[in-house]
Amino acid sequence: MDTNVILLLLLVPLLGSLVNIFFGKKLGNGSGIIATLAVLISFIVTVVAFVQVNGTKTPIQGNLFEWIAVEKFSISFGFLLDQLSLLWLLFVTGIGTLIHLYSTSYMKGDENYGKYFGYLNLFIFFMIILVAGSNLLITFIGWEGVGLCSYLLIGFWHKNQDYNDAAKKAFIMNRIGDLGFLIGVFILAFLFHSLDYMTIKTALMSGTNHQINTWIGCAALAIFIGAIGKSAQIPLYTWLPDAMAGPTPVSALIHAATMVTAGIFLITRLNFVFDLAPLVQDTIAIVGAFTALFAASIGLVQNDIKKVLAYSTVSQLGLMFMAIGFGAYEVAVFHVITHAFFKACLFLGSGSVIHAMGGEQDMRRMGGLDKYMKVTYITFLIATAAISGFPFLSGFFSKDEILMVAFEHNKALYIIGSIASIMTAFYMFRLVFLTFKKGFRGTQEQKNHLHESPISMTLPLIVLAVLSIFGGLISWPGSSWLNQYLQPVIVKSAANHPHALGFEAYMLMGVATVGFLIGLIWAFRKYIQKAQVPQEDDKITGFHKVLYNKYYIDEIYDKLFVKPIYIIATFFRDVVEVALSGAVFGLGKIADELSLQGKKAQNGNIGLYLFAFVFGICLLLYYLFIAR
């Protein structure tokens, strides 16, 4: 039974993907329906499994076959559906279904419609593998697999080389992280002779061998590097904003709601390892906090609607990492879920806007869209309020919990996180005001084209907006269902020592609300009252320009890493290769020279030959009979 559930979960999206890739052209619009149904079935299976596991409290497990065997242990193709993976699967397949549905309209008319859904299904398939794998290496299949799908989908419109560059960059930067992941796997394999999550957990729980703690720290650090790559943290975050080259639903699904949270999933999965590495945890918290601030500050001045959302995603992921750094895994997970709701809603909303604007993404060319697209506007506003921390929406609770944890552990990081939150409120409302309020700034042609999106696009928006409102209920402060639910998988679970809501908690909520108001009013004054529109690119100066150009990080990376590699490559090709090749030819030349010299003895003088012959015989005789 268990194996069947797993097989069903896995094979349906895979089948959908294969059908769409191979027969997409023939299916026409049918491929969108097939793909959506495939994910829907996965979602239903997940719900069934979720109900079962939630009831019995025992995870569903199944090993399909032995995959790789090394000398000391073997790695099976095994899957584990426990509380954590099911939670992830719920929103992956759930939001996945909505986004597939959305895509059926959004991508209509694209020449590679079928292939798009094929890739999207493939992504869901790999994401399920990533989340449901029972050992690190199966997770790694999914980990790289989603990277592959991300590559395929970012570069989906492959005629444009800029998009291809973005796809390539995403894949390579992810690969840097993947190497870290793999190194972490090797260290863990070295320590425990197993890669199975359960086995490692038991080994760590039973024996408290302090000798291995340094190695555990190294492993944790290496895996964190993997997470940095996938979840776009400093210093490997630059691929995510570029990844917005892909179709907008892809950005919503992969680059906001699901794939980029894989890093958080992995660390939460291995919480028992990270608990033993306090130094690494501190690093995670600091990296997370700085990423949150850094990305938020860039987000303040971006004019591309999707770029703003991308930097917002990086920033929010930073907050999640900060929570993980403090050991508050449930809080991070909570934020992952609420973030998935409202960020997916925001991306889909922006997709709806872009759709209406005929592909225009620059907010300076928008404005006043609320009159034309009521549903999009309202859902977008709800999601914005949620992400900015409007009281009692989902984002308010989850972000507040992160800040609360930060306040408990480290006041400096709390302040950084709070500033990032204020910035978030500002740039999100800036986005809303510039896009939906005031007059329309685009061309007349665009204006005539403006329309509300069809129901298949607005329905996901509505569902996600509702979830953004009520998503916070799963972890109501003081009596958290989520904490209880996750208790079996998190060793130092918060559910074991719940703390009552004291004065401090209410005070922090108040502070957060004030922060939200500051951001909101700041944006309101600037873009509604003063009706400012961001300047054109060439007029930007000073620090604003630095921010607008993302601190020139891309350029620095280019100068620091990419260019030198090309220079070295040219050097190797033109100098070292030639030298090595010359050395081999040199050996040939030496032989040639020797034979030339030897040739001179062969001068054709028979007398000399005879003399040499007799002389040689004499020498031989001397050696044989006299010298002995």
Next chain:
Amino acid sequence: MENVIEIIGIDKYIYLSIILFCIGVFGILYRRNAIVMFMCIEIMLNSANMLLVAFSTFHQDAEGQVFVFFTMAVAAAEVAVGLAILVTIYRNIGSIDIDKLKNLKG
């Protein structure tokens, strides 16, 4: 009948054949006329032959003399071929001075 070797002594034969052989060798090295060099080779061959015969008698064993017959036969064949070559060379070049034969130059 007394053995002729015992009267003269084997050592004399050895000296004689060494002398003959050396004459042959020096002749080859010194002379430039191919025919003379041929003759020198014959002298060397015959010095070896003589030694074979002498030892054959000394040991009262006919095997050595059998060898000599073979050697002579081979030498005769070799001379026939060699002289033929020399004749051809002479026809082509007009000389059998080996200093003029440098076609083997590498």
Next chain:
Amino acid sequence: MNVTILLLTLLVGAIATYISGKKPAAKVALLFGLVAFVETIVLICQHNAGTDAGYMTQWISNPNIHIALKADGLALALTLLTTALTPIIIFSSFGDHIEKSNIFYSLVMFMSFAMTGTFLAADGLLYYVFWELSLLPIYFIALLWGNDTFEVRKKAILKFFIYTFAGSLFMLVGFIYLYSKTGSFLLQDLYNARLTGTEQYWVFLAFFLAYAIKIPVFPFHTWQASTYEKAPTVGTMLLAGIMLKMGLYSVIRWQIPITPIAAKEVMPTILVLSIIGVVYGSIVALKQANIKRFFAYSSLAHVGLIAAGAYTLTLDGMKGAVLQMIAHGFVIVGLFFVGEIIYRRYQTRMIGEMGGIRQQAPKFASIFMILMFASIGLPGTFSFIGEFNILYGLSQINLWYAVIGGTTLIFGAFYMLRMFQKAMLGETNAKPFADLNTKESIILGVLAIVIIFLGIYPKPLADLITPSLVEIVSYIK
């Protein structure tokens, strides 16, 4: 059935192809290639059932030389690689205009015969004979049917021939020395030779020269790129797909177990050289304009990693090396075929002159992409299994080897994606590009299926080679 039948099939195939005449030559060669493949499968089934398919008889009594063929899992796995790729390689050239095709295909079959013999031989001299025999056909294939003008390619091919041949001579010297010690060329006797440390050191070095050139290990690789470039694609496939593996296989089969002490001593140096090869090959590949040279340098990087795996002297490293040999064989043959397909349509091998192909040929682009990602070592493809095993083996010796060797993950993605972007993506190319025809689809489809299937279920192959490797590792200890 024993392995002599397999060898005879290939040899008879070579002769029959020659006799059959120009028109049917390709088909005859393909037929014999397929028969050999089926025979290999039967042999493997027999092996798994426990029957020994080896063969041994005295060849020359003095010196003591045997015709000894050992058909253990390791040898059979590599034989399978050879006999599986041979028909694919032959089939890939169907439809090409080849002059004197009967001689050409006959040479291909003969090469397949010699390489199979090299993998199976269990007598040093016989092995050496096969080893050198395999060099002759590829020399003529590359010289007579290669690209560029005769004079230009002669230089490259002659360099290749003399370079590899000179290396092999050192191996012969090594064997003769071993014979003087043991009085036998038999593999088993050489394993038990009990040489002193210094002797082992010299024998190891003599073997190393031969193998380092053949594999090739950095810095002995200079013949590789130019030969790959000048040889006809069939020749390049034979070279890169199978012949490189002869060197790697010999390291595991002959060099390491005969000279374990020396191997342990010089292991760090060779690991460093191999890993330099990985990084160096990857970086040089970045700036290659010719697609065949590009694949050549990517091969250099890959075989560098395989060599590192073999020289770890651990079961995991060696197992990874063998698996990766087979994986690399399939992948690189596919990639060279991809290059050939582009050449057929565009008459160019310059990456800069391609571009915008994906738009016109989606099927081709998809399979190219599968092969590319397999080459990068994406999990789910066969290459990942080998790469993981090798890196795991390296990490168990010293984590830094795995870290530096693991940069192949990053560099591999870097150069491959860059090439793919330049060659395949972008605005639709003005020149039309017909999508894959049936023959091409069959070949690439088979390769893709093999690569993915073994990536998900590598157990049969891994089980086949493990016992032999366990035995070899036992000689090291």
